[in-house]
Amino acid sequence: MRYAHTVESVRRAEAALMATLPAGALMQRAAAGLAAVCIDVLGSVYGARVVVLVGSGDNGGDALYAAARLASRGAAVELVVLKPEAAHPDGLAAALRAGARRTDKPAWDGVDLLVDGVVGIGGRPGLRDPARTLIEDARAAGTYVVAVDVPSGVDVDGATLPEPHVTADITVTFGTHKPALLAAPAVRAAGWVQLVDIGLVPYLDEAGLESVESADVRAAYPLPSGESHKYTRGVVGVDAGSDRYAGAAELCVRGAQAGPAGMVRFGGPDSVAAEIVARRPEAVAGRGRVQAWVVGSGTADRADSALRAAAADEVPVVVDADALAYWRPGMVRGALLTPHAGELARMLDVERSVVEAAPLAYARQAAERLDATVLLKGSNTLIAERDRPTRVVSTGTPWLATAGAGDVLAGLAGSLLAAGLPARDAGSLAAWLHGAASRRAAEYGRPITAGDVAGAIPAATAAVLSAPATPAPWA
Ligand SMILES: NC(=O)C1=CN([C@@H]2O[C@H](COP(=O)(O)OP(=O)(O)OC[C@H]3O[C@@H](n4cnc5c(N)ncnc54)[C@H](O)[C@@H]3O)[C@@H](O)[C@H]2O)[C@@H](O)CC1
Numbered sequence: 001m002r003y004a005h006t007v008e009s010v011r012r013a014e015a016a017l018m019a020t021l022p023a024g025a026l027m028q029r030a031a032a033g034l035a036a037v038c039i040d041v042l043g044s045v046y047g048a049r050v051v052v053l054v055g056s057g058d059n060g061g062d063a064l065y066a067a068a069r070l071a072s073r074g075a076a077v078e079l080v081v082l083k084p085e086a087a088h089p090d091g092l093a094a095a096l097r098a099g100a101r102r103t104d105k106p107a108w109d110g111v112d113l114l115v116d117g118v119v120g121i122g123g124r125p126g127l128r129d130p131a132r133t134l135i136e137d138a139r140a141a142g143t144y145v146v147a148v149d150v151p152s153g154v155d156v157d158g159a160t161l162p163e164p165h166v167t168a169d170i171t172v173t174f175g176t177h178k179p180a181l182l183a184a185p186a187v188r189a190a191g192w193v194q195l196v197d198i199g200l201v202p203y204l205d206e207a208g209l210e211s212v213e214s215a216d217v218r219a220a221y222p223l224p225s226g227e228s229h230k231y232t233r234g235v236v237g238v239d240a241g242s243d244r245y246a247g248a249a250e251l252c253v254r255g256a257q258a259g260p261a262g263m264v265r266f267g268g269p270d271s272v273a274a275e276i277v278a279r280r281p282e283a284v285a286g287r288g289r290v291q292a293w294v295v296g297s298g299t300a301d302r303a304d305s306a307l308r309a310a311a312a313d314e315v316p317v318v319v320d321a322d323a324l325a326y327w328r329p330g331m332v333r334g335a336l337l338t339p340h341a342g343e344l345a346r347m348l349d350v351e352r353s354v355v356e357a358a359p360l361a362y363a364r365q366a367a368e369r370l371d372a373t374v375l376l377k378g379s380n381t382l383i384a385e386r387d388r389p390t391r392v393v394s395t396g397t398p399w400l401a402t403a404g405a406g407d408v409l410a411g412l413a414g415s416l417l418a419a420g421l422p423a424r425d426a427g428s429l430a431a432w433l434h435g436a437a438s439r440r441a442a443e444y445g446r447p448i449t450a451g452d453v454a455g456a457i458p459a460a461t462a463a464v465l466s467a468p469a470t471p472a473p474w475a
């Protein structure tokens, strides 16, 4: 996992760490890491032109000490000190001593790098002038931007993206990630994120947000063993599709078949079942004992009865698409709801745009109010559960925004549930593998169908499971 901590928890940890160190040591660690990334970006430092925007807090202090390091390596460093009376005095003196010069209006032509030290975790969202105009001018000139700790102006904890804000090419962050560096929409402003270790980790409490990585998928994926048979691997029931949306049923079944469960039962209408079995002969038509249900993809006006029937089995349920409207808090223990922003907005009775602007807050609110694990689909996908760190998955590609992709995801999540994973892990792994499969299918940049995504899930799974350890002979 990559972990993100809120401003409050970073401050708490920093205070505890600072108490063990000489004054200023932490800022030096941060500045050294920042300067190293800038040097990497520049390639050749000597003679490079660097403009540093210096705010009035410690974020500006970091930027000033990094500026001193760059200037002492021969870079032509220009400091724009936004509030001279409040700039970090020792940092400013160090930068000037090393040869940096002050300016109010840099000529952006020929600037190799802009360092954004306007505000960090102490910043209020948004940017005021003159920082705003300076950033706009630099961007218009195509200047490469390195943000210090966070891109200035973003909402650090809420990960929303108020206008105006800095859009960085690289963000060099200290100690731990911040929510805005992992979750949409703010993550779009961060560019590539580089974490600098300043020794904070032992002092941090549990992260509120965690980003799922390939090693997490490998560690949690339910593997069959030599003793397994199809029933011990889990049976997943799919109640999806209708005469109008038969395709949704097939895509959901294909997602389920690409997961770890040993068998897929199709419990939808007979007319659809006949077609499913003809096209996917491994699926078994008719209801029976299952370890998890997937309900709702393309069920149209059967959604209510389909959800109630699944709930009566008292096994975990993936509640997707049309069935979401009939979800009642507490209906099923261990349920995984898989709405996109529009569906979640309807469930919470707000506008879609409101959810899209603050997905992290709404996914969390939904998990509370709806009493279930909520997987909110989008450019990155969130998995929220009450009293647990929220997960974020960002393996997908925008090509994944294609009709039916959600049906595949629901099927895959159901298979992982049936194989025994709790809802939060099933949702995390399903979203990760679904996103990885979409990238594989899109070959890093071409249109794909939901069927292509389903077809690529086994290869994406193989790639992540091929751990360096020697596999057991039967695996
Ligand atoms: N606390 C620590 O131990 C460490 C902090 N570090 C740095 O310190 C930063 C936090 O420093 P601070 O707490 O001083 O806060 P910041 O430097 O993030 O910002 C606070 C200052 O910016 C002004 N400000 C707030 N919102 C603004 C806005 N929208 N536009 C313009 N000005 C605004 C405030 O009036 C205040 O003076 C971190 O992000 C990190 O870069 C690092 O040096 C590592 C160690």
Ligand SMILES: Nc1ncnc2c1ncn2[C@@H]1O[C@H](COP(=O)(O)OP(=O)(O)O)[C@@H](O)[C@H]1O
Pocket (backbone or CB within 6 Å): 340, 377, 378, 379, 380, 381, 396, 397, 398, 399, 400, 401, 402, 403, 404, 405, 406, 407, 408, 409, 434
């Ligand atoms: N911009 C994007 N970048 C990456 N993935 C996206 C983006 N937009 C949507 N997705 C993903 O595409 C899938 C679309 O699912 P969904 O909205 O349910 O479509 P459908 O209902 O047609 O199946 C989800 O997995 C979602 O996370």
Ligand SMILES: [K+]
Pocket (backbone or CB within 6 Å): 059, 116, 117, 118, 119, 120, 147, 148, 149, 150, 151, 152
């Ligand atoms: K910054």
